[in-house]
Amino acid sequence: MKTLISSFFLIFFLTITLYLQSNLIADRFTFSLNNPDCPWCESKSVDEIRYLPINSISARLFAPADPNFISDILWLRTCYYFGAHALTDKKYDYLLYLLNLITDLSPKWEHPYSFGAIALFLEADAPFEAMTIIEKGIANLPNVWELHFFSGYILWQHFKDMEAASISLLKASKIEGSPKYLAQLSATLASKTDNSEFINNFIDTAMDILDNPLQKQVIQNKIIKNMEKNHD
Secondary structure, three states, X not given: OHHHXXXXXXXXXXXXXXXXXXXXXXXXXXXXXXXOOOOOOOOOOOOOOOOOOOOXXXXXXXXXXXXXXXXXXXXXHHHHHHHHHHOOOOOOOOHHHHHHHHHHHOOOOHHHHHHHHHHHHHHOOOHHXXXXXXXXXXXXXXXXXXXXXXXXXHHHHOOOOHHHHHHHHHHHHHOOOOOOHHHHHHHHHHHOOOOHHHHHHHHHHHHHHOOOHHHHHHHXXXXXXXXXXXXO
């Protein structure tokens, strides 16, 4: 009898949860999207993420002991979602939402951050959203040089913020496994600011955070050379 009552309440609460979740998403995301040109995409005129968790707290209810399992399932759904839109309308309105869910559940999983940085910036043309997922990644994985590199690249190429870009690339160059050219690239961007105070501070920062004497010398030589070229 107790088992029957417990099963009844479990089914009841799951039904209520799904109903409330459906209404919450309907209020939050008010449009539907159909992909008739994609042969393997859903053809139903329903919200693409209607039955996904509204947030990571809701997601944990389905696997409280193993949130990484839920993040794996969400990752598969994200790959499907991205692929469907890459083949059709090139619109990725929910991509950041999905990536945030995944990284809330698995904050130390590097790949979703890197994928989000590239896909949101290059494919979705959403640099602000790309920076959002990058900054989240850096907060959770500060020793992944690729995230600092992506940050510097977007700051350089899209926002034209040479000062911030040079600092991000300098941080990337400090991390083990990063390409050796990053230190020189960061110096090149710093020298293009025409801000002597920033350049001096940049050199001081580089000397403090870099351990490799060769990298230090390369940065000094690069900045001096570029400054001399700008004065000619």
